[in-house]
Amino acid sequence: MSNCREFEDLLPLHAVGETGLDEALAVEEHLGGCPSCGAEVAAFRELSGSLRRELGDVPPVPGPTPAAPPLFLAGWRGMALAAGLLLAGILVGRWSMPEPPGMGIPTPVMNEARALSRPPAFSVFSPAARRFLSEAAQGEGRAISPARTQP
């Protein structure tokens, strides 16, 4: 017990297996007769285990920040612009398409068939959504909210 101070710096090293052979033998001999130093070594082992366990994890390296989209394409403005362009494209395409020939089928029947085969305009949009999209197409779009797109 009297020479415990001599082992002060050796005990933490011994606990993590970092003493040389001579030092390790001397520490072991001392521990044989000194329960309090034995308890210290056990505490240092426990502590180094806790450090590794609690602070050992490192999160992955953060990747490079993705480039932000141009301001006019960001957020709801971008969505509104894309929806407006899509809608305008559909309407222009539909109105500029020549009528297909009737292939000898009587005109009323042909008209009926065409009416059935064409999807009605704005079939997927509610009136509120239609109003919103046309406003967006004219550059006056507002934020999309669920209430505005519900029928």
Add this chain to the structure above:
Amino acid sequence: MDALLRREEVDCLDSLLEKYRGHVWRLAYRFVQDADEAQDVTQDVLLTLCREAARLEPETRLAAWLTRVTSNAALNAGRGRATRRRYHQAAAAEPRRRGLDPEAGLVGMKLRRALAALPRGQRAAVTLRLLEEKTFREIAETFGVTEGTVKVQFARGLRRLRLEMEENRSERS
């Protein structure tokens, strides 16, 4: 020709940064235990590398050089009061961020605090030996000191941490 050489140097530097970014980040995080702070340290160290690359001696071991520069930068990072407060807040929020019971992260938080409060040499020795798994010889070579010095710093650091944790435990009970 000059432009070509410069281009090659830039490419070389790019690949160096890419190669060592993970090493610097991991080491910085080990010391500061906070992602934002580690990111700041990483950027500082990589900037230092860009500035110093041309002046390094040809025989410099870059990994060891980066370990020294990163350790020093990270040890200096938590000095300000505001930084320390942010550090403690981040440490307290960490278990919640990871979806754990805050009580379960209490030991980790106390260990972070106790480790951050150690003197620089002791903190470097304990962090590099236990968390980064460097040998005492590697640590000694990195900082240009003797292996004996690193061992003493490690032993005193671990002893101080133990006392700190014991005090915490007795305060709680």
